[in-house]
């Protein structure tokens with residue numbers, strides 16, 4: 333099979349990254365560091381397509397990182413190449429100590445991502461990588477990051493299990509000691525699916541986070557899953573940026 337044109341794994345140089353957007357200072361809105369001031373670098377491209385299948389019950393909130401039926405990857409508002417040096421200079425010019433590297437799936441561009449994470453850590457920044465957990469991190473990246481916020485996708489995201497759940501990648505992230513697992517949920521029934529994954533991959537730190545791009549939807553979701561999340565011994569994450577700013581881009 334031929335290589336996909338524009339595939340960042342094969343075309344991005346190691347000193348540059350294909351970026352969707354950079355933004356901040358804002359607050360890390362999700363997971364264990366929620367509420368901390370942070371700057372964000374959102375990389376373009378994803379290897380999943382949450383929400384595009386008829387079986388899906390929620391949809392990706394950053395389709396401009398991967399959905400070329402709806403967005404033009406040649407549009408510089410959608411995707412642009414930036415050098416690792418320029419991204420480092422931008423992040424280090426801003427006060428927040430925390431830098432969140434997200435996507436899309438940022439680990440697709442692992443060469444540049446590693447360089448960026450190493451540079452940020454060398455400059456004394458904390459680095460969190462938001463990932464869908466389908467790619468095995470290399471030791472250099474594990475060493476450089478403060479934490480991986482891993483969000484394995486459940487059946488309701490719509491992709492096949494073979495695409496969503498990559499056992500080697502989840503096992504490797506679980507073993508690396510820096511991963512917390514943050515599951516996006518859309519209904520209560522999904523907690524059994526999370527429990528099965530937590531058992532299978534010995535996931536230690538499990539976070540449940542309701543899906544939603546409006547404050548009302550996030551609050552309804554939190555209320556729907558709170559008791560059962562407590563009962564199972566897991567943590568609960570809001571989506572603070574959505575509570576404050578809704579679906580506004582760059583927040």
Ligand SMILES: Nc1nc2[nH]cc(C(=O)O)c2c(=O)[nH]1
Pocket residue numbers: 358359360361362432434435462573583
């Ligand atoms: N404020 C804020 N926090 C976030 N945490 C994870 C985000 C993401 O899109 O990966 C995100 C985001 O888009 N905004």
Ligand code: SF4
Pocket residue numbers: 378379380381382391392393394395397398435436437464485
């Ligand atoms: S893994 Fe994340 S970025 Fe990729 S399609 Fe799913 S929700 Fe969107």
Ligand SMILES: [Mg+2]
Pocket residue numbers: 393394
């Ligand atoms: Mg987001």
